[in-house]
Amino acid sequence: MKFRVSIFLFSVFFNLCRVQSKNPNQRIFEDNVSRTVSISIENEDLLGKKHWVGSGFLISKDGFLLTCAHVIGDYHKKFVVRLGGSGKRYLGKVITSDLKKDIVLVVLETDDTFDYFELNPTKRAERGQSYYSISSPLGLEESFTTGVVADPERIGVDSILSEISFLQLNQSILPGSSGAAIFDVSGNLLGMAQFQLKNSEYNQQGVGFAILSKYLSEFVSSVPLTKFSNDEIQRGIVEVPTITDFLVQNLNLPTREGVLISYLVEKSPAEVSGLKRYDLIVEINGKKISNNDEMNSFFRKVARSERLQIKVIRNRSENVFYINP
Incomplete structure (x- = not known):
């Protein structure tokens, strides 16, 4: 009997050690990857090799998602969206956009239901807080990035929108990562990756900036979530x-x-x-x-x-x- 109890206790201890030793970043990735997407605007063909030019993230269970308007550009046809985790592909179309703030609302043509990020206009990042992102830098889908918030509300970055504040990151935003969700350890949305500033005189990594969650919330709340463009x-x-x-x-x-x-x-x-x-x-x-x-x-x-x-x-x-x- 004592021998059986010892084996049971050892088994419990062993499993606890396995759980505790699991890379916490791996858990964060697994918890959030299904809420992220990669975007290709080459054609409407769901099959074949694709060049993923941008990223995005779901904001509703019925397939609405956000990305940056410059990812889609002036492409007016339907495009291919790859779901993170499963790799399943869907056709997406633009519902509406705010070109000034570089935000576009997209809907997937499907009856499937999805995991998604909740928009919270009051959620504010803190300086030095860890952030995470899953995107397609240089077309490499499901790339996991982590860093720290350099400034939660940097003003004066955009010469045209001088009054708009941005989430400043300590990592750059590479091509293909625009439109990706920036979120915290608990999966709370902090912003959407948008652009980087880089000094042309120095061959160094640029400074990344994201659209704040409050602006994303304002945009979505201003339009009805309809699947018609x-x-x-x-x-x-x-x-x-x-x-x-x-x-x-x-x-x-x-x-x-x-x-x-x-x-x-x-x-x-x-x-x-x-x-x-x-x-x-x-x-x-x-x-x-x-x-x-x-x-x-x-x-x-x-x-x-x-x-x-x-x-x-x-x-x-x-x-x-x-x-x-």
Whole structure:
């Protein structure tokens, strides 16, 4: 009996030693890798060798994720997203973006459910705190990085957005790592890897910076999490961001109020309806439309099954078109 008890105690002790001796960073990697992704924008082919040009991370169980807008650039088609851990590939598409802050919301075309990082606008890193990241530097997917926070809110880094603060890291952000989650030992999101500053006079490692979690939260909270892109929601209408004096003069527009159509998605409901490029939308379903925000708000509230009456100004004359579901 004593012999059996001794064997049992030895077994318990041995297993405890194994648990305690396990590399803690390995545990952190395993706990978070399934919440991270790699991104390829070459084509829509899920198979074959891919060049992973950027990283990202999931923010909802139904496949919404964030990355940097510069990772996607002006690529307008669907692209391939590789899930960390399993390596499973999905097609992704851009839902909306904030080019000024370099943030883009992407959705995966699937009914699968995912692990994800929770956005917490009040979560603030501390100077000297350890951080972790899983990304695809130079196309090397699932690369694990750790470092310390050099400054939790560095201001004045971006000459254009001088009032915006960034999370300064003690490691550089290599190409392919942009868009990766920066998180703490407990898996709490601290920010999103964005860029590095490097002195061209010295061949040395640059200083890395990340978009703070609070800005990511503000961006996501400002848009509804819908699996339809702006183009799909707007029935194929792509608008000009701002109607300038130059456009008013050269297109002979009677007013700056309204939404100018930049182009129409091929074979979309809007194109089929008869709308054309440079039509000025001034009314939808009897509601006056003065700017892009009003039109975007209208489209997000209206049912996609509803028929739309669009009043536009073309060649200084009013015309009415109907967009069917």
